[in-house]
Amino acid sequence: MIIYKKFIFDSAHYLPFVPEGHKCKNMHGHTYTLTIFVEGELKQPEGWVIDFGDLKTYVKPLLDKLDHHCLNDIPGLENPTSEILAEWLWYQLKPQLAGLKKIELNETTTSGVIFEG
Numbered sequence: 233m234i235i236y237k238k239f240i241f242d243s244a245h246y247l248p249f250v251p252e253g254h255k256c257k258n259m260h261g262h263t264y265t266l267t268i269f270v271e272g273e274l275k276q277p278e279g280w281v282i283d284f285g286d287l288k289t290y291v292k293p294l295l296d297k298l299d300h301h302c303l304n305d306i307p308g309l310e311n312p313t314s315e316i317l318a319e320w321l322w323y324q325l326k327p328q329l330a331g332l333k334k335i336e337l338n339e340t341t342t343s344g345v346i347f348e349g
Contacts, residue, residue, distance in 0.1 A: 233274060234333055235281045237288065239266045241295050245303040245312045259302070262339040266291075266321065271333040281331065290329050294321060314339045318347040 244261040247254070268291060272281040303312035308320050318337040326332050326349065338344030 233281055234269050234271045235284075236267050236269045237284055237291075239268070239291055239295060240264065241266065241299040243298050243301055243303050245309075247311065247313060248304070249311055265338040265344075267336040268325070268329075269333040269335070270329065270331045272331040287329075290325060294324055314343070314345045315347075318345045322347050322349055
């Protein structure tokens with residue numbers, strides 16, 4: 233079974249390696265939607281794969297680093313494309329979150345990335 237939980241955070245960033253004149257070279261922000269998918273067997277007697285509260289506990293320290301911050305200032309995110317941010321999130325969560333299946337990160341309502349490790 234696969235369960236998921238969505239999180240929302242706001243961050244600013246700029247992409248230093250895009251060509252001159254590209255709009256993303258300038259500082260701008262997004263309201264990101266992060267969806268974490270966890271796969272596992274139903275635990276008994278609880279009847280769940282993971283407690284959603286526990287999942288929130290794992291993600292909260294990362295959101296505290298990202299929310300209302302400039303992503304470029306975070307080590308490992310000096311070129312914070314959505315793809316790099318999704319990969320960074322994966323490797324922050326994977327060691328502590330058994331069953332992590334995939335991450336979906338949307339920087340707008342119409343664009344995003346799915347990372348499966």
